[in-house]
Amino acid sequence: MNLAAAETRTVVVERDMPHPPERIWRALTQPHLIAEWLMKNDFEPAVGHRFNLSGEWGGVLDCEVLAVEPGKTLAYTWNFAHEDEAYDLRSVVTFTLAPTAGGTRLRVEQAGFRPQQRQAYGGARAGWQQFLERLEHVVARAG
Amino acid sequence: MPEGHDTIFRTLADPTRRALFERLCREGEQTVGALTTYAGVSQPAVSKHLGVLRQAGLVRDRHEGRQTHYSARPGALAPLVDWTRRMAGFWEDRFDALEDLLNRMDQ
Numbered sequence: 001m002n003l004a005a006a007e008t009r010t011v012v013v014e015r016d017m018p019h020p021p022e023r024i025w026r027a028l029t030q031p032h033l034i035a036e037w038l039m040k041n042d043f044e045p046a047v048g049h050r051f052n053l054s055g056e057w058g059g060v061l062d063c064e065v066l067a068v069e070p071g072k073t074l075a076y077t078w079n080f081a082h083e084d085e086a087y088d089l090r091s092v093v094t095f096t097l098a099p100t101a102g103g104t105r106l107r108v109e110q111a112g113f114r115p116q117q118r119q120a121y122g123g124a125r126a127g128w129q130q131f132l133e134r135l136e137h138v139v140a141r142a143g
Numbered sequence: 144m145p146e147g148h149d150t151i152f153r154t155l156a157d158p159t160r161r162a163l164f165e166r167l168c169r170e171g172e173q174t175v176g177a178l179t180t181y182a183g184v185s186q187p188a189v190s191k192h193l194g195v196l197r198q199a200g201l202v203r204d205r206h207e208g209r210q211t212h213y214s215a216r217p218g219a220l221a222p223l224v225d226w227t228r229r230m231a232g233f234w235e236d237r238f239d240a241l242e243d244l245l246n247r248m249d250q
Contacts, residue, residue: 004246011230011231011234012231013234013235013238015242017241017242019245019248023248024241024245025244026248027241027244033248036238036240036244037240037244038241038243039238106238108234108238110234
């Protein structure tokens with residue numbers, strides 16, 4: 001694995017929700033609903049659609065829809081352009097919905113990486129995610 | 144990302160070093176000889192990798208007679224999970240708001 005691969009960072013949050021996937025899908029894809037739980041936006045559920053998420057703090061995220069599989073998967077870029085590299089963020093957010101006995105397991109994965117290593121991102125992702133998940137366990141046990 | 148993160152990522156980007164570190168986390172303290180048996184590379188190579196891990200603060204060494212024993216310092220990984228923790232906190236908050244919305248959509 002090369003250095004570029006080492007720069008990726010991934011966060012995963014999962015939650016079981018007592019609601020059917022269809023309802024959660026609406027909340028993830030209808031702009032007025034997205035605005036209620038995430039940010040103001042001009043989202044459209046179409047691959048290639050570019051939109052902005054506007055945060056209450058005044059920041060604006062540049063986004064592009066990467067994947068739409070109704071009721072199952074939604075992915076878009078989540079970029080925050082900033083001159084200072086420390087604040088500049090290029091990332092991809094992926095929502096995955098899986099039906100459960102009591103509703104839906106909603107998973108969000110945000111994978112971030114440095115702009116100059118963007119092209120290396122695809123191949124690097126799987127390995128590091130697994131590795132970081134194991135690291136988290138190691139840290140938790142050691143803590 | 145602070146410089147310390149870069150060092151840790153760079154150090155663990157090498158699969159052999161990562162395997163050595165994982166083995167030390169899993170099995171506890173080991174001699175260079177024991178680690179070499181599993182590493183699939185020569186003892187000098189293992190020693191070199193362990194030196195890099197030590198410089199990054201990921202392992203510590205202990206000399207006993209002619210043997211050097213290495214053990215993991217998993218606490219050194221704590222800075223790595225900061226970004227993850229921060230973003231996880233953001234999404235946990237958003238999911239709280241989403242659940243509020245979903246409950247209202249019920250009605």
